[in-house]
Amino acid sequence: MPDAGMHKYRIFNHVRSAREAPLTLTTLAALTFDQPDVEYKVIDESIDPVPLDYPADLVGISVMTGTSRRAYALADHFRGRNIPVVLGGVHVTIMPEEARAFGDCLVIGMADAIWSNLIRDFKAGQLKKEYLEEKSNSKFTTVSIPPPRYDLQRKSGYMMPYTIQATRGCMHSCDFCAVPVIWQSRFVRRPIADVIRDIKTIPGRRFALNDVSPVDDVEYAKELFKAMIPLKKKWGGLATTKVVEDPELMDLLQKSGCEFLLLGFESANQTTLDTIAKRFNKSDQYENVMKELHRAKIIVQGCFVFGFDHDGPDIFEKTVQRVQELKIDIPRYSIYTPYPGTRLFKRLEAENRILSYDWADYNTMNVVYRPMQMSPVQLYEGFRWAYKETFKVSRIFPRALGAGMRFPITFFGNLPYKIFVKKLAMQRGFEMPLLRPQNTLSVSTQSPIGPISGAPCDCSDS
């Protein structure tokens, strides 16, 4: 899994991830449980260098949009050593035509029903160029997979070494989000017994649930949370603001051990929420959302996005103010980013507003398009200003105290963002990205990032 240069920090010579361990690689490795002769070396480049001279028979690389340049460079390297490379993941699923130039084999879509057969084909010398996930026509499907191979990953180096997933996909379709594009409005559930089995294999008390929206399939969520209660574990995950609408769900959520949720508030402006197809977020209900979650003793990471078409230059101050009023425990800001394949990308491209086709810029911290009501510089500087302002101790204190719960955890949870603010301040200001037509990226089979090194890059953020 290539490095994105994000979500990590350094302690002396040790690089640590400020996030949970990725589930992708341990999930893939588990899929060949019936082929015990297959040995894996799992590398998350965020915390470990890629052993470029490793004597592998086959290399698999997981590609996200932001990491695609690094992924293609690593693929070039291993192919240069005559080791076949399989590329998979969200970016390959969205942009197979680009990825074809960089891999010997592509997996498009979920690999659960593919990976084991792919390995068999490889062993028989019959690796195909492409494996396409067979999609069922029904909106809800169930997938049964073995427990992740946690034994293959490092336990140290992560804020949370154990990650679980119960559902995939999302029932909503916000205009900027890659999830509905990847899953095409399908919602995949794992059998609850399988999820409980996997949670039981976790040696620690805490884990991360990385479903993007586990609470929107209300009946499934209730059953899952009920089944989690006897395990007496603690967990953190993601949810939509709709979570507070059902009192029974909230009660079970709390009893299941949830103590942290990341929520996409996105904007305090209802017109914006309606325009981006997130009208289930009701701006005038945000106080209630926070009140209910705090009542359940759940710490909230509340995310807001800057640069929507209705955002003028006053949006930064307004948002910072609203974040304080709402007493969001750990706020987080992003710049509106048109990930390829999304409705937003198609619209901005049709309006000739895309400024950068360099996918490495697509990390929600760069301006890659021309905003409607301000200049790209204003957007970038406003984003920086909002971060700086929000993480002043004079603002952290009343937010953390105001929530009236878990003060030390919330307070210390804010501190890493102060480091991030410092790093943001040290960065150069906005520079107009080099406009590069999309197709020039796909024809280059040279390493797009220059000479390759085995060491992960040194930059870091929250």
Ligand code: B12
């Ligand atoms: C957990 C998570 C994270 C975690 C861990 C990321 C990681 N590297 O695992 C953290 C918090 C670090 C993170 C960070 C970010 N994330 Co994130 N994240 C997710 C999330 C919610 C779940 C991913 C997951 O674990 N899935 C479970 C595994 C089993 O599924 P999977 O990875 O898709 O893998 C399956 C297939 O894709 C395929 N596959 C994948 N790789 C490979 C490789 C091979 C060789 C093969 C054969 C198959 C294959 O097979 C697997 C099994 O079926 C997804 C949303 C989602 N539902 O996918 C967003 C998502 C992947 N993230 C996204 C984004 C934008 C980000 C950030 C930019 C956000 C930010 N501003 O910080 C950063 C970028 C980090 C980076 N490395 O570039 C976008 C990606 C869009 C895109 N086009 O790339 C997604 C889709 C969310 C969204 N709303 O759009 N993320």
Ligand code: SF4
């Ligand atoms: S609710 Fe979240 S995961 Fe679902 S489409 Fe909207 S942004 Fe994406």
